[in-house]
Amino acid sequence: MASIPVRPCLRRVSRALAESNPRDTHAHLTNPLRRWTGSTLPRASSSSPFSTSTRLAAAAAASSTRRTGSTLKISRKSNAPTSGGKPPGRGERKAFRKKIVLSNANALEVDGLGELSPRAVADPAAHCRVLALPGAVVDQLRLLGAFKPTQGWKYFRRPATLMRAESLRLASVVDGMAEGKEPFRAIVSGERGTGKSALLTQAMAMALLKNWVVISIPDPKDLILGHTDYAPLPDTEPQLYFQKAYTARLLYNTARANRDVLREHTVSQAHPGLPSSVSPDMTLDRFAQLGARDSDFAWPVFRALWAELTKPGLGRPPVMLALDGLASLAGPTEYLSADVKPIHALDLAQVRHFFEQLAGRSLGGPLAAEQRLPNGGAVLAALSQSERPPRTHTAAVELAVAQNEARAAAAEGPPARPYDRDIDHRVYDALREVRALKVGALSREEARALVEYYAKSGALMAPVSEAFLAEKLALAGGGVVGELERGTVRAGL
Amino acid sequence: MVFILGINFSERKMVAKALQGFFGIGPSVSRTIMAHHHIHKTCRIGQLSQDQVVSMQSELSNMTIENNLRRKILDNIKRLRDIGAYRGRRHAMNLPVRGQRTRTQIKTATKLNRVERRL
Numbered sequence: 001m002a003s004i005p006v007r008p009c010l011r012r013v014s015r016a017l018a019e020s021n022p023r024d025t026h027a028h029l030t031n032p033l034r035r036w037t038g039s040t041l042p043r044a045s046s047s048s049p050f051s052t053s054t055r056l057a058a059a060a061a062a063s064s065t066r067r068t069g070s071t072l073k074i075s076r077k078s079n080a081p082t083s084g085g086k087p088p089g090r091g092e093r094k095a096f097r098k099k100i101v102l103s104n105a106n107a108l109e110v111d112g113l114g115e116l117s118p119r120a121v122a123d124p125a126a127h128c129r130v131l132a133l134p135g136a137v138v139d140q141l142r143l144l145g146a147f148k149p150t151q152g153w154k155y156f157r158r159p160a161t162l163m164r165a166e167s168l169r170l171a172s173v174v175d176g177m178a179e180g181k182e183p184f185r186a187i188v189s190g191e192r193g194t195g196k197s198a199l200l201t202q203a204m205a206m207a208l209l210k211n212w213v214v215i216s217i218p219d220p221k222d223l224i225l226g227h228t229d230y231a232p233l234p235d236t237e238p239q240l241y242f243q244k245a246y247t248a249r250l251l252y253n254t255a256r257a258n259r260d261v262l263r264e265h266t267v268s269q270a271h272p273g274l275p276s277s278v279s280p281d282m283t284l285d286r287f288a289q290l291g292a293r294d295s296d297f298a299w300p301v302f303r304a305l306w307a308e309l310t311k312p313g314l315g316r317p318p319v320m321l322a323l324d325g326l327a328s329l330a331g332p333t334e335y336l337s338a339d340v341k342p343i344h345a346l347d348l349a350q351v352r353h354f355f356e357q358l359a360g361r362s363l364g365g366p367l368a369a370e371q372r373l374p375n376g377g378a379v380l381a382a383l384s385q386s387e388r389p390p391r392t393h394t395a396a397v398e399l400a401v402a403q404n405e406a407r408a409a410a411a412e413g414p415p416a417r418p419y420d421r422d423i424d425h426r427v428y429d430a431l432r433e434v435r436a437l438k439v440g441a442l443s444r445e446e447a448r449a450l451v452e453y454y455a456k457s458g459a460l461m462a463p464v465s466e467a468f469l470a471e472k473l474a475l476a477g478g479g480v481v482g483e484l485e486r487g488t489v490r491a492g493l
Numbered sequence: 494m495v496f497i498l499g500i501n502f503s504e505r506k507m508v509a510k511a512l513q514g515f516f517g518i519g520p521s522v523s524r525t526i527m528a529h530h531h532i533h534k535t536c537r538i539g540q541l542s543q544d545q546v547v548s549m550q551s552e553l554s555n556m557t558i559e560n561n562l563r564r565k566i567l568d569n570i571k572r573l574r575d576i577g578a579y580r581g582r583r584h585a586m587n588l589p590v591r592g593q594r595t596r597t598q599i600k601t602a603t604k605l606n607r608v609e610r611r612l
Contacts, residue, residue, distance in 0.1 A: 226533050226534050231531050335533065338528060
């Protein structure tokens with residue numbers, strides 16, 4: 001194929017000249033267009049055909065014809081980063097997502113806002129009052145993971161909670177607990193947004209005020225997702241597994257949140273298998289820290305700490321175990337056994353320990369932990385409706401809860417479904433007799449107290465009238481507290 | 494840095510990915526190996542205990558992977574060719590082995606099937 005000769009075009013030539021750097025004196029050697037233009041440019045002004053000065057002058061003249069001002073730039077897609085700024089580092093995005101803001105300097109100080117105190121816990125007149133959480137308790141609750149990023153703490157000056165009927169019930173439990181009394185074990189159930197997690201927070205706050213030891217599993221998904229290490233517990237039949245990193249973190253948070261209480265008690269018995277640094281006069285606080293520091297000993301230390309806390313006759317404090325999101329634990333996990341089968345959550349030692357405490361009896365097998373809680377205490381497990389695991393996990397829990405709710409109301413509950421494949425029978429058997437504490441809609445008085453608190457905080461700008469309250473209650477499913485907050489506080493912001 | 498089967502892995506590398514780097518180990522086999530040694534799925538090389546590294550090494554050294562597996566596959570093809578099997582001949586002729594049509598779409602066979610097959 002014959003090549004087409006390039007025809008000289010004056011305009012193209014002058015543009016090429018304009019674009020080339022006039023200071024580059026060697027450009028004429030490398031740029032063919034430039035080399036070629038030397039012979040065709042009009043030379044009227046040049047004295048010598050080989051003078052470089054004329055060529056530079058011509059280039060300068062051509063560049064002076066360049067349009068000034070803004071020009072349209074049609075940019076091509078490029079891989080270069082569009083704007084400056086460092087991308088967020090490892091873990092920063094998650095930290096931002098999980099950030100918990102508990103105060104708002106723009107919110108108004110509420111006049112006459114009471115504070116939750118050991119005396120207020122016992123006071124039935126606190127019903128329908130919004131009580132602030134004391135600062136020290138807030139710090140402890142933060143360590144226990146009692147606040148959730150989705151809750152509306154950030155709209156108010158300081159964290160405060162409404163004392164509703166269910167709160168008073170738990171308050172009377174916390175207040176009336178004494179050594180030798182039957183511990184309170186319950187599954188906190190209810191519709192989405194009814195305040196199950198907030199009730200758990202209140203219960204923990206009241207327990208902390210009463211100098212209980214509070215152990216909290218705020219996000220039980222972490223136990224079953226297969227993201228922390230696990231290992232078989234030796235000499236157990238059926239085989240159990242322990243998660244040392246998770247247990248170490250749990251011990252750390254527990255030790256820090258309950259430091260003052262644990263400092264008052266010392267190790268009272270020998271614990272074989274623990275490092276020699278455990279001395280009889282060691283405080284339980286340092287004992288728990290020991291397990292937190294060395295994760296290889298985390299699980300034995302957790303067991304030993306539990307044995308110490310549940311030892312009768314030494315004036316040990318009552319213990320509260322709290323867990324938010326029970327259904328996550330009600331089925332097989334992401335962990336695999338040595339024969340490559342999913343491990344059931346109840347075969348994880350930490351989970352089994354909680355279930356045994358919740359059920360108040362041994363589930364069979366090797367974990368002979370003290371279930372009676374002789375010094376008193378409470379075991380609370382809340383359901384979560386916003387983070388629902390698959391039906392294979394929820395079905396057993398929901399059936400057990402529905403039956404127990406019906407039993408509490410002296411009504412006939414749904415029958416057992418022995419042939420339902422989605423029912424996890426191990427979980428159902430464990431939870432069959434656990435009392436259900438149903439959290440429902442707020443009463444009208446409770447709702448009024450809460451909405452007035454919103455108005456006093458400045459989060460709600462409308463005047464609170466009967467008609468306003470009736471409208472908001474109707475829109476909030478008759479008093480579902482989460483919806484009420486959404487309709488009043490969040491809607492206005 | 495941790496040596497597994499003569500290869501040096503960075504401590505930040507995920508165990509599942511490290512295992513899948515070996516010829517003959519894919520997602521399923523790596524999952525099985527990790528389950529045998531109770532290694533969770535997001536574990537990194539640096540988090541393994543010395544016992545786990547040693548026992549995983551011994552399991553890997555008993556498996557037919559890497560050059561042993563390559564040799565085994567080549568031997569199988571060679572055996573087919575030596576006994577004059579149809580499949581052996583198809584391997585040698587750069588043609589599909591398992592009855593696929595040859596009018597179109599035999600790129601993979603043309604690329605891979607050789608008298609001296611390379612893996």
